[in-house]
Amino acid sequence: MSTIFHLDIVSAVESIYSGPVEFLVAPAQMGEVGIYPRHTPMLTRIKSGMVRIKAQLKDEELVYVSGGMLEVQPDVVTILADTAIRSHDLDEAKAIEAKQAAEDAMKDRASELDYAKAQAELMEAVSQLAAIEKLRKRRH
């Protein structure tokens, strides 16, 4: 009977923790859960808060997680931490915003004109150089 299991805490931006641990406490949605090795498979959302980790021969460690998902397998535990603050209403609002932006962009794109113009000029200069180079090669 193993007394340790493998824990991974990852977010989309980085890997936060990875290693063997003896037990951990995580802030699950329905209340804190403590997990020891050979826990039955479980899948749950977690709230933002501290995850307490006890690794072998080490003091307890605290890792902050801003919400996410917790997957428990008998020997492997994975915490998928969110990098953004999420809720259904918030997601909805963002979706509407993205849609609106798409519609607005169809209508007018004047604000980006100056930048686009400057870029177009530089682009022209660069392609001129390339063309000259090509011509030169052909001549020789």
Add this chain to the structure above:
Amino acid sequence: MAGSREIRNKIGSVKNTQKITRAMEMVAASKMRKAQDRMKKARPYGEKIRNVAAHMSRANTEYRHPFLIERDSVKRIGIIIVTSDKGLCGGLNTNVLRRALSEMKKWQSEGEELEVCCIGNKGLGFMTRIKANVISQVVALGDTPDMEKLIGAVKVVLDGYTQDRFDRVYIFYNRFINTMKQEPVMEQLLPLSDDKMQSGQSVQENSSNTGWDYIYEPEAKPVIDDIMVRYVEALIYQALTENMASEQSARMVAMKAASDNAGSVIDELTLIYNKSRQAAITKELSEIVGGAAAV
């Protein structure tokens, strides 16, 4: 002596261009390192969530998420196009857009309706120009891809899929192979194909056969929904980080080529300038000598 002033002006303007391209090359080189770093850091999350999704697909759940169900008839297709916000990065955006355009033409000729989600300014500009149906967009992502910005635009597409507006969703982006090579790719995002649901490592093969299931807290459906949405978002996020790394390295290479070209053009123009100067001096001298001889 005609033209020598013009040549000098031309040399000056090419030199200025070279300064800009050289500066952009160096900026791109330093950003490239960071972008590659971010790309690597995003990978563990992708792997882990893929494992979780793979476990879940093997678990004995009554609820099957719509993302996993293959549909019989494909009428409408959602497309996500990842491009850069800024240009001057060689053929990077052109390649991926050309790839997308040829696929879109093919689908259109098969009578399918298309809707597009644009991530990045260049794709958006292109899609508006060809009058594609743009349903959502994210632009001005900056140098650090931000999950927060992606959520909204992606949700429009995912909702479209769950509400049966789309039967399939594809994503186009540039895959980063190395600094010199990037490849435009098309991937099927939804429904999630089988190989996307297989875990990289085989965990618990023995228990997977015995009809086990998770304990879901609070319930199976919302938890599975959340995982699937995050999984798809992670896939898109990864595509974005790859595209950004590709963008910076493509820009570095393009700007290096431009600086080199400018250098050789300057050399050439300097040669012409010196020749014409020499010719003018020779002419002046021979005039003086000729004049003296006449006296």
